Amino acid sequence: MTKKILLLLTAFLFVLAVSCKQLTEKITPQAPNDDQTLDGPIEGLSTAEKRQFLAGDAAFNGEVFFAATGLGPYFVATSCGSCHAVDGKGHPFTTLTRFGQSDTLGNTYLDQGAPQLQNRAIPGFTPEHIPAGASSAKFMPPANTGLGFLESLTDAQLLANEDPLDANADGISGRANYVHAPDYFIAQSYHQSKNGKYVGRFGKKAAAVDLEHQTVNAYNQDMGITSEYSPLEPAINGLTFPYFDNVPDPEVSGTTVNNVVFYLRALKAPVQRNPYDGDVLAGKQLFLDLKCSSCHTPQWTIQQSRIPALVGKTFHPYTDLLLHDMGPGLDDGYTEGTALTYEWKTPALWGLGLSQKSQGGGYFLLHDGRATSIQQAIELHGGEAQPSKVQFSNLSGSDKGKLIKFLESL
Amino acid sequence: MRNIVLLLFIFLQFTAVAQVDSSLFRRIQKKDSTLKMNVDAVYSRPFLQLGKTPVALGGYVEANSNYMVTNGKTEGLSFQMRRLTIFLSSSIGKRIKFLSEIEFEDGTKEINIEFAAVDIELHPLLNVRGGVIMNPIGSFNQNHDGPKWEFIDRPISATTIIPSTWSNVGFGLWGKYAKNKWAIAYEAYLTNGFDERIINNAQNRTWIPASKLNPERFEESSNGVPLTTLKTAVRHRKIGELGVSWMGGVYNKFEDDGIELDKKRRIDLFAVDFNTRIKNKTYINTEWVWAFVDVPETFSQQFGNKQRGGFLDIVYPVLHRTILGFENATFNVAARLEYADYNVGTFNETGGNIRDDIYAIVPGISFRPYPQTVIRANYRYHWQTDLLGNPAVRTAGFQFGFSSYF
Numbered sequence: 102m103t104k105k106i107l108l109l110l111t112a113f114l115f116v117l118a119v120s121c122k123q124l125t126e127k128i129t130p131q132a133p134n135d136d137q138t139l140d141g142p143i144e145g146l147s148t149a150e151k152r153q154f155l156a157g158d159a160a161f162n163g164e165v166f167f168a169a170t171g172l173g174p175y176f177v178a179t180s181c182g183s184c185h186a187v188d189g190k191g192h193p194f195t196t197l198t199r200f201g202q203s204d205t206l207g208n209t210y211l212d213q214g215a216p217q218l219q220n221r222a223i224p225g226f227t228p229e230h231i232p233a234g235a236s237s238a239k240f241m242p243p244a245n246t247g248l249g250f251l252e253s254l255t256d257a258q259l260l261a262n263e264d265p266l267d268a269n270a271d272g273i274s275g276r277a278n279y280v281h282a283p284d285y286f287i288a289q290s291y292h293q294s295k296n297g298k299y300v301g302r303f304g305k306k307a308a309a310v311d312l313e314h315q316t317v318n319a320y321n322q323d324m325g326i327t328s329e330y331s332p333l334e335p336a337i338n339g340l341t342f343p344y345f346d347n348v349p350d351p352e353v354s355g356t357t358v359n360n361v362v363f364y365l366r367a368l369k370a371p372v373q374r375n376p377y378d379g380d381v382l383a384g385k386q387l388f389l390d391l392k393c394s395s396c397h398t399p400q401w402t403i404q405q406s407r408i409p410a411l412v413g414k415t416f417h418p419y420t421d422l423l424l425h426d427m428g429p430g431l432d433d434g435y436t437e438g439t440a441l442t443y444e445w446k447t448p449a450l451w452g453l454g455l456s457q458k459s460q461g462g463g464y465f466l467l468h469d470g471r472a473t474s475i476q477q478a479i480e481l482h483g484g485e486a487q488p489s490k491v492q493f494s495n496l497s498g499s500d501k502g503k504l505i506k507f508l509e510s511l
Numbered sequence: 512m513r514n515i516v517l518l519l520f521i522f523l524q525f526t527a528v529a530q531v532d533s534s535l536f537r538r539i540q541k542k543d544s545t546l547k548m549n550v551d552a553v554y555s556r557p558f559l560q561l562g563k564t565p566v567a568l569g570g571y572v573e574a575n576s577n578y579m580v581t582n583g584k585t586e587g588l589s590f591q592m593r594r595l596t597i598f599l600s601s602s603i604g605k606r607i608k609f610l611s612e613i614e615f616e617d618g619t620k621e622i623n624i625e626f627a628a629v630d631i632e633l634h635p636l637l638n639v640r641g642g643v644i645m646n647p648i649g650s651f652n653q654n655h656d657g658p659k660w661e662f663i664d665r666p667i668s669a670t671t672i673i674p675s676t677w678s679n680v681g682f683g684l685w686g687k688y689a690k691n692k693w694a695i696a697y698e699a700y701l702t703n704g705f706d707e708r709i710i711n712n713a714q715n716r717t718w719i720p721a722s723k724l725n726p727e728r729f730e731e732s733s734n735g736v737p738l739t740t741l742k743t744a745v746r747h748r749k750i751g752e753l754g755v756s757w758m759g760g761v762y763n764k765f766e767d768d769g770i771e772l773d774k775k776r777r778i779d780l781f782a783v784d785f786n787t788r789i790k791n792k793t794y795i796n797t798e799w800v801w802a803f804v805d806v807p808e809t810f811s812q813q814f815g816n817k818q819r820g821g822f823l824d825i826v827y828p829v830l831h832r833t834i835l836g837f838e839n840a841t842f843n844v845a846a847r848l849e850y851a852d853y854n855v856g857t858f859n860e861t862g863g864n865i866r867d868d869i870y871a872i873v874p875g876i877s878f879r880p881y882p883q884t885v886i887r888a889n890y891r892y893h894w895q896t897d898l899l900g901n902p903a904v905r906t907a908g909f910q911f912g913f914s915s916y917f
Contacts, residue, residue: 125578125580125909128890128892128907129580129583129585129907129908130580130581130582130583130905130906130907131582131583132582132583132584133582133583164713165712165713165714165715167711167712167713168707168711169711170713176811178811179715179811179813180715183715183813186897186899186901187901192858192860192861192899193858193860193861194812194858194859194860194861194898194899196860221809221810221811222809222810223711223810224707224710224711224763224773224776224807224810225772225773225807226809227809228809458901458902459899459901460899460901461863461866461899461900461901462900462901463863
């Protein structure tokens with residue numbers, strides 16, 4: 102009897118070992134297809150770059166700040182990943198508020214905690230509030246996907262699409278937002294300055310020059326984390342001087358900031374789903390016919406980059422990174438840099454169809470997440486986009502569906 | 512640390528001697544025939560008596576292999592030395608007992624005194640207990656020894672909402688009364704408690720176990736307000752045991768050096784546990800917990816003020832006979848269903864449900880050559896959803912291991 106059981110057990114273990122791989126594949130969760138996710142590195146990174154990408158990934162998605170490690174005391178979020186779940190767009194829960202600037206002359210509330218509202222605080226502290234009379238706007242966290250591609254475009258490439266006076270009379274007058282670069286910014290050969298300012302390309306108003314600028318600001322203004330790039334805690338209203346907490350500064354190392362910047366630079370571009378589907382192709386044609394592509398530029402090619410693997414890559418972000426008049430409906434009365442209050446940087450459309458996977462199953466689109474569907478987002482366009490919006494409204498239900506299906510495929 | 516290693520060394524020396532002279536250690540025969548309850552768990556363990564001294568030794572060890580895949584990615588196969596726990600008990604007198612439990616987790620990554628208390632029996636219904644005690648919240652915290660379970664991982668809710676093993680310095684009373692088919696027990700303790708780590712931690716959520724990281728909790732209370740733990744349980748020989756427990760207190764440092772820092776913020780946990788054996792065969796064990804934490808409104812909603820969770824274990828003995836030469840061996844099939852929601856509530860911004868939850872199903876088989884030893888294999892599948900409700904991160908894999916009293 103014992104022998105029989107031993108024999109059966111041995112046979113069972115043998116069969117188990119032989120079928121282990123197939124068995125494991127069948128009863129463990131499989132990786133989603135590459136076109137279903139926004140995270141992951143670009144192809145062609147060197148081993149050293151891969152290591153830095155992983156270190157940046159760990160800091161971005163794994164490092165959570167709390168009071169004992171320097172969080173706040175005034176903050177918006179506790180980690181990078183809190184606002185950019187799975188590297189996608191944010192959720193109204195993580196929307197941040199900026200205030201204090203209503204024209205191109207600058208922010209007049211800097212001594213009252215502007216530009217960013219720290220609406221949360223660690224226990225024992227009272228969060229910041231918007232001062233009476235200050236204009237404000239809410240900003241929905243964008244997806245991180247493909248940021249390195251956008252950063253690699255030269256200023257000359259972007260400026261070639263500028264038409265501030267609408268010289269070609271097409272109704273589209275994109276222009277760059279020139280902003281003051283931070284002290285630590287080191288201009289590259291492809292950056293062009295104008296009156297000491299540089300072309301901004303990140304942020305809703307294109308107020309950040311590059312990913313380092315964006316990242317350092319996010320650590321400081323979103324989480325209240327000091328770094329060697331930004332050594333002071335964020336100022337808040339009611340306090341003349343920045344509050345110093347009991348955690349030694351800098352609260353995050355320069356290496357960590359650099360790793361996170363590299364992580365953002367090396368994130369892959371979203372992969373379009375069903376690009377050859379008949380409706381998707383028809384929707385793409387409608388997108389071009391309605392001249393949506395005048396601002397949402399479909400294609401770019403990288404001429405030079407800090408990441409060798411990106412050089413020569415052609416990609417499809419559907420943005421020109423320029424400011425456009427979006428009409429009074431989207432004018433919140435707040436602005437940054439030389440942008441006007443009704444001007445917004447064209448957001449990239451790639452990854453749009455995966456937004457629901459990072460926004461909790463719904464859509465929260467436009468700069469502040471006010472649109473809860475792609476169609477609503479289109480219908481809220483105004484200003485330079487007004488003719489395109491009207492043409493969209495005149496489409497048949499079927500054609501609207503095709504256009505939206507195309508956008509969902511991005 | 513050095514002292515603990517020295518004690519362990521001395522203990523191992525005795526063990527080595529025992530291998531030569533088996534008469535030095537003798538297994539203590541239990542004479543108590545009353546209905547056993549979770550309150551008895553601390554003494555319901557196999558012990559070896561050291562010669563004719565009043566000192567008894569025991570403990571358990573558990574180790575396993577682990578192969579998990581998360582959304583198609585795996586870290587490969589790992590081997591884990593989960594715990595080595597050493598018990599040391601002594602009958603100081605007929606009605607005064609001492610027991611200690613020292614645990615080495617993940618090798619020597621964590622070394623904890625989980626229990627080290629003196630029991631003074633004034634009456635069977637009135638025992639005084641003092642020292643490092645295990646707060647009797649739910650049943651798992653009291654009855655957590657690895658060899659008693661058919662599952663390699665401890666229940667999620669019992670370790671991440673109830674922070675098992677959760678023990679503190681304090682004093683209290685307990686008692687038990689058994690008659691015929693019924694037994695009833697109670698426990699009431701005042702101990703040191705939680706601290707602000709539960710909302711000041713790297714988990715990005717209200718994380719009650721974070722208070723276990725406070726190295727000073729065995730030395731002093733974080734705020735001077737004792738944590739109260741109350742439990743009562745009733746057992747019927749055929750129906751099973753039902754326990755109801757509450758643990759509550761102030762967790763934040765509301766005052767320091769006479770200066771008021773904040774209002775007093777409470778944490779309260781309520782638990783219900785039940786276990787039974789159907790027709791003397793199928794064993795069912797369940798525990799559910801609800802936690803309420805007063806999180807400052809101006810802090811992030813990521814840190815929830817309500818949590819809940821629980822587990823249901825079903826163990827069915829398929830074979831109970833001589834197997835592979837082991838008399839009275841048992842082969843079981845088992846399943847665990849478990850759930851924990853770390854943030855029960857809705858977003859201020861959207862009114863939508865805050866998720867941050869995890870569900871798991873764990874089927875398994877186990878072989879017990881002796882009641883004190885279990886060899887077990889589990890398949891675990893769990894899916895975890897972030898607070899926004901994005902698609903769940905799915906993890907599944909196999910675990911194989913053993914746990915045994917010694």
